Amino acid sequence: MHPIVSIGTSHHVAPIEFREKLAFSEAQLTEAVQHLRENSQVQEAVILSTCNRVEVYAVANSMPSNDAATKMLVEFLSHYHRISLESLKKWTYLHHNLASIRHLFRVTTSLDSMVVGESQILGQVKAAYDASREAGGAGTILNRLFTKAFSVGKRIRSETTIATGAVSISYAAVELAKKIFNTLEGKTVAIVGAGEMSELTAKHLVSNGVSNVIVANRTYERAVKVAEKFNGTPLAYDSNLDFLIDADIVISSTNAPDYLIKRQPLADIMRKRRHRYMFLIDIAVPRDIEPDVNKIDHAFLYNIDDLEAVVASNLKDRQQEATRAEQIVTEEAKRFYNQLQIFQVNPTIKALHQQFREIADTELQACFYKASLSDQQAADVASMTQAIVKKLLHHPMKNLRCAVNDGDADHGQYVQALQELFVLDVKDEDLES
Amino acid sequence: MINFLFLLTLLIYLAAGIFQTLSLALGNRTEAMAIRSTIERIAFWATNIGFALLTLFIPLWWLQQGHFPMTHWTDSIAFFAWAVTLIYLIIVRLTHLRTLGSFVMPVAFIAILISYSFATHTAALPEPLRNYWLLAHTTLIFLAYAAFIAAFGFGLMYLMTERKIRKKKDTLLDNLLPSLGISDELGYRCTILGVILLTMGVIVGSLWTQYITDVPWRWLDVKVISTLMTWLIYVVQIGLRQFWGWHGRKAAYAAIIGFGAVLCTYAGVELFLDSMHTYR
Numbered sequence: 001m002h003p004i005v006s007i008g009t010s011h012h013v014a015p016i017e018f019r020e021k022l023a024f025s026e027a028q029l030t031e032a033v034q035h036l037r038e039n040s041q042v043q044e045a046v047i048l049s050t051c052n053r054v055e056v057y058a059v060a061n062s063m064p065s066n067d068a069a070t071k072m073l074v075e076f077l078s079h080y081h082r083i084s085l086e087s088l089k090k091w092t093y094l095h096h097n098l099a100s101i102r103h104l105f106r107v108t109t110s111l112d113s114m115v116v117g118e119s120q121i122l123g124q125v126k127a128a129y130d131a132s133r134e135a136g137g138a139g140t141i142l143n144r145l146f147t148k149a150f151s152v153g154k155r156i157r158s159e160t161t162i163a164t165g166a167v168s169i170s171y172a173a174v175e176l177a178k179k180i181f182n183t184l185e186g187k188t189v190a191i192v193g194a195g196e197m198s199e200l201t202a203k204h205l206v207s208n209g210v211s212n213v214i215v216a217n218r219t220y221e222r223a224v225k226v227a228e229k230f231n232g233t234p235l236a237y238d239s240n241l242d243f244l245i246d247a248d249i250v251i252s253s254t255n256a257p258d259y260l261i262k263r264q265p266l267a268d269i270m271r272k273r274r275h276r277y278m279f280l281i282d283i284a285v286p287r288d289i290e291p292d293v294n295k296i297d298h299a300f301l302y303n304i305d306d307l308e309a310v311v312a313s314n315l316k317d318r319q320q321e322a323t324r325a326e327q328i329v330t331e332e333a334k335r336f337y338n339q340l341q342i343f344q345v346n347p348t349i350k351a352l353h354q355q356f357r358e359i360a361d362t363e364l365q366a367c368f369y370k371a372s373l374s375d376q377q378a379a380d381v382a383s384m385t386q387a388i389v390k391k392l393l394h395h396p397m398k399n400l401r402c403a404v405n406d407g408d409a410d411h412g413q414y415v416q417a418l419q420e421l422f423v424l425d426v427k428d429e430d431l432e433s
Numbered sequence: 434m435i436n437f438l439f440l441l442t443l444l445i446y447l448a449a450g451i452f453q454t455l456s457l458a459l460g461n462r463t464e465a466m467a468i469r470s471t472i473e474r475i476a477f478w479a480t481n482i483g484f485a486l487l488t489l490f491i492p493l494w495w496l497q498q499g500h501f502p503m504t505h506w507t508d509s510i511a512f513f514a515w516a517v518t519l520i521y522l523i524i525v526r527l528t529h530l531r532t533l534g535s536f537v538m539p540v541a542f543i544a545i546l547i548s549y550s551f552a553t554h555t556a557a558l559p560e561p562l563r564n565y566w567l568l569a570h571t572t573l574i575f576l577a578y579a580a581f582i583a584a585f586g587f588g589l590m591y592l593m594t595e596r597k598i599r600k601k602k603d604t605l606l607d608n609l610l611p612s613l614g615i616s617d618e619l620g621y622r623c624t625i626l627g628v629i630l631l632t633m634g635v636i637v638g639s640l641w642t643q644y645i646t647d648v649p650w651r652w653l654d655v656k657v658i659s660t661l662m663t664w665l666i667y668v669v670q671i672g673l674r675q676f677w678g679w680h681g682r683k684a685a686y687a688a689i690i691g692f693g694a695v696l697c698t699y700a701g702v703e704l705f706l707d708s709m710h711t712y713r
Contacts, residue, residue: 179598182614274678277613294599298681306601313602 002043002141002344005069006100007077007092008055011114014091021081022092024049026131032080033137041072044139046132046146048107050124052114057104059141070094101145101340102333108149109156109329110163116322117162122153141340152332159328162321165314170201172310173281173302174208177249180279180300184209190247192216192237192261193254194226197283201251206230214243218254241265245273250280252288263292270296281307341404341411348415349397351424356393360385435493438486443542443549445483446514449534450542452476457535457609477531480538484518487511487545501568507548513575513699514544520579520623528619532609536586566641573634574660580627581667581688581695587620588688595682617681620688621674628667635660656698663694 009022024032029047036045036058044059056077060069074094078085095103106112110121129146132138138146157163166172181187187210191198194217202213213232217223223234235243241261244250254260261280270278275298282289282303294301302310364385368378396418403411419426453476459469490511494502502508521537524530594610610616670687673679679687 176598179594179612180614182612182618275681276678277681297683300598302601309601 002059002061003069004057004059004097004100004141004145005073006055006057006095006103007070007073008048008053008095008103009092010053010055010112012112013093018087018091019052019054021083022054022077023051024054029128029131030135033132033135035080036076037136039072039076041069044142045137046129046142047137048125048128050121050128053107053112055107057100057142057145059139070096098333098337101337102330104145104149105152105329105333106326108153109325110153111156111322111325111329115167117164117167117318119163122150126150141344144340144343145336148332148336152329155332156325156328160321160325162318162325165317167311167314167318169283169304169307169311170197170204172307172314173201173251174204176300176302176307176310177205177279178208180277181248186211187248188212188214188246189249189251190214190216190244191226191232192250192252192288193218193256193284194222195253195283198251198253198281199226199229201281201283202230205249210249212246214247216243241269244269244278248276248278250278250289252280252282253284254288255284256288257286259290260288261293262290263296266290266293266299267296270299283307338405342401345400345404345411345415347426348418348424349400351426352397352418352422353389353393355422355424356389360389435490435497439490439549442483442486442490443545445479445486446538446542446545449476449479449483450539452479453531453534453538457532460609473531476534476538477525480518480522480534484515484522487515487518491515501565501571503567503571507551509571509575510544511548512571513578514541514548516572516575516579517541517544517582520576520583524583524619524623530611530615530619532590532611533583533586536589537582540582566637570634570638570641573630573637577627577630577634578695578699580623580630581691584620584623584627584688585692587616587623588685588692591616591620591681591685595685613681617684620684621671621680624667624671624688624691628664628671631660631664631667635664659694659698663691663698666691666694 009019011019014022024047029049033045033047036042036047036056041061042058043061046057048055048057056073058069058073060072074085074088074092077083077092078088093103103112104125108122108125110116110118113121125146129138129142133143166175177184177187184205187205189202189205189210189212191202191213194215202210206213213227213230215223215227215230215232215234216237217226217234218236220234220236223236226232227234237243244261244266250261252260278299280289280293280299280301282301285304287303289301289303291301291303293299364382367381373381400411400414400418403414418424452472456469456472456476459472491502494508503512517537518541521534521541524533590610591613594613594616597610598613611619666687670679670684670691673687674684
């Protein structure tokens with residue numbers, strides 16, 4: 001049996017100061033994977049290195065104890081990055097077999113990410129796997145493991161909603177705009193009173209298709225400065241709000257003490273723009289837009305609290321979904337681990353069968369040579385030997401498979417005992433088939 | 434045999450209606466995630482199979498009656514259901530908006546239920562009506578009705594979405610309903626399609642009576658008047674939109690009023706008033 005072991009660190013357990021020491025650059029990654037492969041104890045290795053985590057997944061050679069395999073990984077990292085063993089022990093986590101598999105699945109499905117449901121991690125794991133494979137790190141077992149991890153990632157995405165729903169205010173605004181307009185292409189956003197938040201929201205809107213940006217500010221210079229960033233139109237407003245006639249989306253964040261946009265003037269503006277939809281986002285405190293504006297036909301007003309409520313409900317939903325996703329991950333990890341064990345036991349079973357059959361065949365030939373039997377008798381003797389072989393192997397094989405299926409940890413010892421007692425020659429190429 | 438097949442069609446439409454509505458009702462609720470795709474698939478397959486069966490009935494009845502099956506109003510209402518499903522399937526093909534089915538499939542089901550419950554098939558079609566004019570006239574009118582019903586569905590979808598946005602609850606979690614702009618635009622297109630078809634249907638009908646048959650042309654026929662009223666409701670609606678910017682919520686209400694007018698023209702006149710269009 002080849003145990004899967006992993007060592008890693010992430011934003012959950014270690015500060016940036018430590019993570020950056022442990023990080024692998026692209027060039028280092030290839031080199032490190034090759035180093036690991038040169039180690040006689042390591043059969044396969046994949047290294048994942050992102051800004052939030054560094055993890056090494058390895059398949060150890062034959063049957064060292066789990067501790068020996070992990071010790072080897074710890075020493076490797078300590079040596080490669082020149083980090084003391086103590087700090088490694090303090091800031092990293094170690095997993096074996098099932099725990100390793102489950103951990104990788106959690107990472108790939110973003111359950112272990114800072115923001116659950118984020119979409120980057122899947123791509124990062126894929127890139128890490130590809131790089132390690134090119135460096136010769138991934139073999140039969142890790143290939144299977146990572147392929148499975150990607151498919152679990154896909155399953156989680158299609159069966160749960162952990163990746164849907166905006167979890168920041170600016171994205172919530174974009175999503176809401178998409179619920180109102182048939183398309184954001186060709187729409188105009190007006191930023192009233194430039195601020196960091198409104199700029200960020202406008203940026204997201206522009207990257208989602210909004211084509212025109214109007215920046216209105218009390219001081220013209222400031223408006224020009226912000227407008228430059230978006231290639232937009234700057235203007236200084238006083239009390240005249242006519243520029244809103246062209247605005248489909250309005251983001252307001254001024255320091256005005258009173259309402260800047262009131263119901264009646266806006267109703268007039270809506271008439272002038274032939275009642276085309278207007279989405280107003282008021283992120284100013286105190287508010288810039290009279291709440292009654294939301295009562296105007298085709299004008300939709302969201303203030304900062306409304307947007308925060310949207311975000312909060314999305315986060316809550318993601319949290320709920322995360323629980324469900326955890327169950328799926330655990331279930332998939334168990335199933336995969338089981339399959340992997342059966343898959344690893346198979347070559348031994350095959351070799352044992354073959355040995356028995358070969359012995360039987362040799363003896364049969366000898367017997368046929370010595371005694372002259374009729375065809376019928378020869379056939380009877382041959383089928384009898386076959387039956388003997390089959391019956392002799394029946395119980396050991398059944399019990400071995402049961403041990404694997406029950407998740408019995410002893411089956412590794414069974415396999416080893418079989419290999420040693422019967423002097424089986426189980427080649428690793430058998431694993432490929 | 435035909436009766437049994439028709440009962441089967443009725444049941445399949447019932448399933449389609451229920452599952453379509455169920456998929457909308459479940460929305461994107463997390464508990465329902467696992468089964469929702471199954472529900473959607475069943476609903477859509479039921480719709481397709483139901484439509485295929487219903488399509489089979491037209492030639493079947495044609496053979497049975499020896500002419501385009503429009504003898505009794507129960508035939509016509511089944512044909513109405515067929516037209517509604519056809520227009521719905523075309524819209525799904527073009528826009529992938531299956532949610533519309535939650536509104537139009539129940540209508541189609543009720544139509545078939547009525548047809549099944551009252552089916553008599555005893556009356557014979559008067560000789561002068563047995564020709565292709567009948568086919569063209571009724572097909573055009575029913576397709577127009579179907580388009581209006583699709584517009585009605587989009588109107589309801591618009592109002593539901595708008596309510597969600599105004600109430601500021603669960604706005605983003607629900608991806609079944611399209612954006613306001615899309616509901617509005619598609620509803621409008623359906624209205625235009627309906628008006629074009631209805632206009633053509635009325636023209637064919639009037640030419641038919643005027644030049645082909647010797648049925649005296651009666652302007653004061655209830656069905657003609659109410660059809661013209663319906664036509665007017667939709668034309669005015671298009672005009673208001675074009676020249677006064679009446680879109681969105683007002684258009685959605687107009688689509689619902691128009692649907693009421695279609696029902697009155699079709700069912701009301703049929704059942705309660707006397708007209709040369711009445712099936713006997």
